[in-house]
Amino acid sequence: MSDNGIDNVIESGLEQREGNAIRDAFWLDDDIAYLNHGSYGAVPRRVSTAADAWRMRMERQPVLFFQETLPGALRDAAAALAPFLGIAADDMVFVENATSGANAVLRSLRLGPGDTIVGTDHGYGAVRNAARHVAAAAGAALVEAKLPFPGTTPDAVVRAIDAAIDGRTRLVVVDHVTSPTALVLPVAEIAALCRRRGVPLLVDGAHAPGMLDLDIAAVGADWYVGNPHKWLFAARGCAVLWASPDARGDLHPTVVSHGYGGGYLAEFDWTGTRDCSPYLAVDAALDFYRSLGPARLRARNIALAAEGARIVASAWGTEVLTPPGMAGSMALVTLPFDVDATREAARAVRTRIWHEHRVEVPVMAFGGRCHVRVSAQIYNEPADYRRLARIFAR
Ligand SMILES: Cc1ncc(COP(=O)(O)O)c(C=O)c1O
Known part of the structure; x- marks a missing residue:
C-alpha cells in the first residue's frame, strides 16, 4: 500500500x-x-443481521411488504449498489446468483441449427452446461477456445477467442475472473474484439464485484453478471444482471411471471414470491466494504x-x-x-x-x-x- x-x-x-x-x-x-x-x-x-431484519419486516405484514414495500425497496437497493459497479440502477436487476443471470441470457438467445456459442476452456462448469443445454435444444454447439495455460497472456486470450469466432457465432461468453485457474481475463479487449466481429458478449463476472475496481458499463459487453455475495460481502443469494440498453429486447428471466411484456425491470423484479432480503441488505454489505x-x-x-x-x-x-x-x-x-x-x-x-x-x-x-x-x-x-x-x- x-x-x-x-x-x-x-x-x-x-x-x-x-x-x-x-x-x-x-x-x-x-x-x-x-x-x-x-x-x-x-x-x-452485521450483513446477516441486516438481512434478518428485512426478513422480520416481511413477516410482520406480508401483503403490505410484497405489494407496497418491496417494489420500491428493491429499486432503492439497486440505486445503492449500481454506482459501486459503474452502472445506472435502471440498467441492472437482481438475480439469485451468477448462474441464474447467465441462464437468463443464454436461454433468451434465439439459436438455429449450426449456430455456435463461443466460450473458453476456463469457463465455469455450470455456465458451460447451460450453454450446452440451449445449444443442444437448437441444434447449435458450444465451441470452447483453448486458452494457453500456464503462461497465459492477455493478448493470447484475445487471439484464442478471435480464432474461435466465425460467421456462425451468435454469442461469446467469457469469465472476468476464471474459476478453475483464477485468471483475470482482459474483458474490455474481448468486448472490443466482439464489437469488431459483430458478435454479442456475455461476461460472467461472478468474482469481480469487490475483488476488482469494476466499471461494468466501461467494459463494453452486452450483458454482465456479477455476484455481490462473493467479494462484496453481500448476504448469500445476491447477484446482479446488467444489460446494455440495446440488449434487452429479447431478454427474459428464466422464470417468466407477472411482469412478462412489461419490460426489463418489471420482468426481473417480480419472478414469483421469494426472499429478497439478500438484495435489500446490500447497503449493509456496501457499508462494511467501504469501512475497509x-x-x-x-x-x-x-x-x-x-x-x-x-x-x-x-x-x-x-x-x-x-x-x-x-x-x-x-x-x-x-x-x-x-x-x-x-x-x-x-x-x-x-x-x-x-x-x-x-x-x-x-x-x-x-x-x-x-x-x-x-x-x-x-x-x-x-x-x-x-x-x-x-x-x-x-
Ligand atoms: C466464473 C463463475 N461463474 C459463476 C459462478 C457461480 O456462482 P453462483 O453459484 O453464485 O451462481 C462461479 C462460482 O464460483 C464462478 O466462479
Missing part, C-alpha cells in the same frame, strides 16, 4: 483491523484457516493472495500458475504430488486437507494436474497460508 493510502485510511477513520484481528466481524469458526472466500464468500455478522477502504482492501487482498501462493509454492517446491499481470485475490498453486486430474480426485484431496488439518481450500483439476486455489480476504493473514504450506512441505 502507498504511504498516501495509509494517510487516507487514518484520516477517514476506516476500519483498520485485518487478519485474525477482524475475524470477530464474521461468523467463521475460530480455529480454521479459511482460504476459500472465492466459492461462496463469507458474510459479515475499497482501494486499500482490493490492493491488500491481491498482494496477500500472491504472497500466500508464494509461501505455499516454495514449501511444496511447485509453481504459482497465476501470472502477476492477470491476478486478482485468488491464485493457483500446483500440488506437490501426482494425483489423477479428475474432479473426484481433486475433491478427495480437498476433503483430506479439511478433515485432517481444518484448512479449507479448493482443489482444482485443470490441465492434467491438480492445484489449490488460494483466496485472500480481509480476515486472512500470512499464517493461514503457512498452515496450508506445512501440510505437504517438502
